[in-house]
Amino acid sequence: MQTQSIKTVEFERPQMEAGTSCTANAWARVPAAPTPAEKAELKERIRRLLKEKEAVLVAHYYVDADLQDLAEETGGCVSDSLEMARFGRDHPAKTLVVAGVKFMGETAKILSPDKTILMPDLDATCSLDLGCPADEFAAFCDAHPDRTVVVYANTSAAVKARADWMVTSSIGLEIVEHLHAQGKKILWAPDKHLGSYIQKKTGADMLLWQGSCLVHDEFKGIELELLKKEHPNAKVLVHPESPESVVAQADVVGSTSQLIAAAQKLDATEFIVATDNGILHKMRMAAPGKRFIDAPTAGNSATCKSCAHCPWMAMNGLQNLAEVLETGKNEIHVDPEIGRKAYVCIDRMLAFAAQRKANVRPSGDLAKEQKLFAGIGPA
Structure with a gap:
């Protein structure tokens, strides 16, 4: 098998003290x-x-x-990050292998501190996580002590430990509405597009x-308009971490699970x-015979950083999955004190969901879930 190559990845790096952003560089392995x-051999090894x-x-x-x-x-599952963690917590297995990015492994460890959590590649990260360092975020929170801190699941354990609430796709809008009704002012992190979308829907002070x-920041509104003209009967499914010009053209705005249900x-x-x-892949399985087209990200040109696929998600492969199972390497560790603090904001969200009888795991019934999801993107 050929060796892996390394690619440079550019991402947006907020400079909150200066009120600006810059472009930063990271890297990703290409399996x-x-x-x-x-x-075939790797799949059989992994099953065994x-x-x-x-x-x-x-x-x-x-x-x-x-x-x-x-x-x-x-006997495992395919889902968003919180359901991956919840599934692993409730499964009798003592070892949970998380194919995703690092914050997902950390969330799994927070919910299952006594289990062994392994990942195919511990360097698989996320631009939202990279762009929200825990120390800078803590300083930002300290500068605004009057605000309730709400973070999206796409953050490190240390950032979650500083938060009052964590939100995910299925409950974010309701939690912000709830806090707004109480007169709370909110400090939101890390995604500006998702935060702006919720702010406009709720009218909350955020x-x-x-x-x-x-990935989502690269979708282009102008190019989407042109693509829609080429496919006038196509429905547009959009994740709200996308720019406003893209969200505005959507037939359905929502989470991963809602978009699959819509398809x-x-x-x-x-x-x-x-x-x-x-x-x-999951859409084609759920809706065989239907055609799915990538929304435009400026194409395979020099201006396309991801071309609609996360370079860090792509670091998960059959080879490194087999290796971690054989060796036990790439174990996720979370400082116990940070884990306990981070658990509080996750548990608060789960308790809120139970009180509202909100189904954090979607049923696939699009009409039933329309208000629940209300355009909030996946974890």
């Missing part, structure tokens, strides 16, 4: 593609190792299709951290999808 024979190690695999919608299929075939998702339920044969194209 070598296995041959068909290697792929999961049984031997009494482990369960959970995968995000955005990772490689082979990993998504393996998770479901072996001070926004100026981070963005590398399945809506009376259309073509869909333009503005989220990470890793989700297309």
Whole structure:
């Protein structure tokens, strides 16, 4: 098998003290593609190792299709980050293998501190996480002590430990509405597009951290208009971490699970999808015979940083998954004190959901979930 290569990744880095942003550089490994024979051997090894190690695999919608299929075939799950963590917490397995990015592994460890949490690559990160360092975020919070701190799931354990609330796709709007009704002023982090969307929907007083998702920030409103003219009967499915010019053209704005449900339920044969194209695998399974088209990100040109696929999600592969199962390396550790503090904001959200009888895991019934999701993006 060929060796991995390294690619440079540019992302937006907020400079909150100066009130500006700059472009920063990170890196991502590019896994070598296995041959068909290697792929078959690796899948069989992974199935065997999961049984031997009494482990369960959970995968995000955005990772490689082979990993998504393996998770479901072996009794794991494919979902958003919180449901991955909740599934792992409730599963009897003592070892949880998280195919995703690092904050997802940390969330799993926070909810399951006594379990072993492994990841195919510990360097798989997230531009929202990178763009919101814990020390800078803590200083920002300290400068605004009158505000209730609400963070999106796409943050480090240390950032969550500084928060009053964590929110995810299924409950974010309701929590902000609840806080706004109490007269609370909110400090929101890290995604500026998602925060702005919630702010406009609720009218809440929200001070926004100026981070963005590398993938969603690249979708282009003007190019989307042109693509819609080429496909006049297509429905547009948009994740609200996208720019406002893209969200404004959507037929459905929502979470990963809601967008999958929309693809399945809506009376259309073509869909333009503005989220990470890793989700297309699950959409095609849910809605066979329908066509799914990537929303434009300026194409495969020098201005395209992600081309609709997270370079860090792409670091999860069959080879490194097999290696961590064999060796036990790449274990996630969270400082116990940070974990306890971070758990508080997660548990507060779960308690709120239970009180409101909100179903944090979606049922797939689009009409039933329309208000619940109300355009809030996935974790």
